[in-house]
Amino acid sequence: MKTDEILYIILPAYNEGRIIGDVIKDIKKCGYKNIIVVDDGSTDNTYEIAESTGVITLAHLINRGKGAATQTGIDAAKLLNANIIVTMDSDGQHSPNDIRSLIQPILEKKVDVVVGSRMIKPQNMPKSRIFMNKIANIVTFVFFGIMVGDSQSGFRAYSRKAYTSIYSYMDRYEFESEILGQIRHFRLKLLEVPIKVIYSDYSLNKYKNSKVSGQGFLNGIKMVIRLVENALFK
Amino acid sequence: MVIQVVVTVLIVLIILPNIYGSYKQNNLTILGAFLWAIFWIVAMILIWFPHLIGIVGDFFGVERSIDALVYLAIVFLLYTFFQQKIQINKINHEITKLSRNYALSKIKTRNEKDT
Numbered sequence: 001m002k003t004d005e006i007l008y009i010i011l012p013a014y015n016e017g018r019i020i021g022d023v024i025k026d027i028k029k030c031g032y033k034n035i036i037v038v039d040d041g042s043t044d045n046t047y048e049i050a051e052s053t054g055v056i057t058l059a060h061l062i063n064r065g066k067g068a069a070t071q072t073g074i075d076a077a078k079l080l081n082a083n084i085i086v087t088m089d090s091d092g093q094h095s096p097n098d099i100r101s102l103i104q105p106i107l108e109k110k111v112d113v114v115v116g117s118r119m120i121k122p123q124n125m126p127k128s129r130i131f132m133n134k135i136a137n138i139v140t141f142v143f144f145g146i147m148v149g150d151s152q153s154g155f156r157a158y159s160r161k162a163y164t165s166i167y168s169y170m171d172r173y174e175f176e177s178e179i180l181g182q183i184r185h186f187r188l189k190l191l192e193v194p195i196k197v198i199y200s201d202y203s204l205n206k207y208k209n210s211k212v213s214g215q216g217f218l219n220g221i222k223m224v225i226r227l228v229e230n231a232l233f234k
Numbered sequence: 235m236v237i238q239v240v241v242t243v244l245i246v247l248i249i250l251p252n253i254y255g256s257y258k259q260n261n262l263t264i265l266g267a268f269l270w271a272i273f274w275i276v277a278m279i280l281i282w283f284p285h286l287i288g289i290v291g292d293f294f295g296v297e298r299s300i301d302a303l304v305y306l307a308i309v310f311l312l313y314t315f316f317q318q319k320i321q322i323n324k325i326n327h328e329i330t331k332l333s334r335n336y337a338l339s340k341i342k343t344r345n346e347k348d349t
Contacts, residue, residue, distance in 0.1 A: 041333075059336075059337055060334070064329070064333050071334070076337075076338060079341045
């Protein structure tokens with residue numbers, strides 16, 4: 001069975017019209033044709049551009065957050081009977097060349113989930129982001145009892161067993177931590193592999209300017225508040 | 235005396251009819267409307283007869299009766315906050331579910347055509 005037939009790449013996207021076309025093109029160049037873009041209520045032309053590339057393009061009518069968009073992509077992959085899924089950021093900071101190293105341990109049936117870690121070789125990662133990631137790892141451990149090197153990485157691969165077990169109820173960025181909690185809960189085998197991160201002017205400016213950025217101190221605090229709310233009100 | 239009259243007029247002419255209106259428009263259950271009406275009527279009575287607050291103070295064993303009312307108000311506000319938070323979370327989940335189902339309908343339709 002060809003990997004291409006069973007693997008789906010999920011790209012949750014919000015206002016990525018400027019770059020989504022290039023991201024899809026790069027993934028296709030690496031030989032992966034099954035791509036699901038979930039446009040999360042973008043106000044730009046993200047949907048139209050993704051649709052024009054011929055990939056599966058789904059749309060949330062209104063913005064629900066990265067967690068919600070990723071879960072929609074996972075549900076779509078379920079309907080399409082995927083064997084392995086890979087979730088990636090759609091701002092071009094993840095390299096499609098790393099997909100192979102993410103799915104290999106699953107294809108070899110060694111693990112159920114592979115998390116691409118920026119922290120194993122954090123070459124060009126800004127120091128502030130390394131610090132924030134470490135804080136996020138501690139927060140994830142406190143709330144979900146699992147310690148990983150890069151709890152906020154959105155570049156992950158899941159086996160069918162894994163992606164059919166987990167379900168994200170948290171709509172925003174804190175879902176990455178919530179999923180790790182579920183990985184622990186369902187006793188799924190997890191592995192972290194190093195990934196390359198491409199910090200382009202586009203992605204750095206986006207996080208600097210965007211109100212919906214998952215990075216930054218203020219967003220970190222918001223994330224903790226939502227985790228506390230989730231612990232209280234779910 | 236003036237403040238008592240103003241508050242009474244406000245309760246009788248605005249707040250109580252508003253509660254009845256909310257009940258008629260199905261925004262309040264009959265129990266909710268009843269409890270809110272009782273709450274405001276009791277408030278109105280206490281404004282006219284403040285010495286009655288002493289009974290509340292004695293009941294809760296606090297030195298100053300007004301403290302008991304403040305504690306009760308805090309408990310009441312916290313309760314309504316929690317209720318609203320639960321409601322907002324529920325609505326958020328519903329909106330996400332609705333958005334998701336709409337998005338996935340494209341694939342479901344495609345799957346149905348294929349079979």
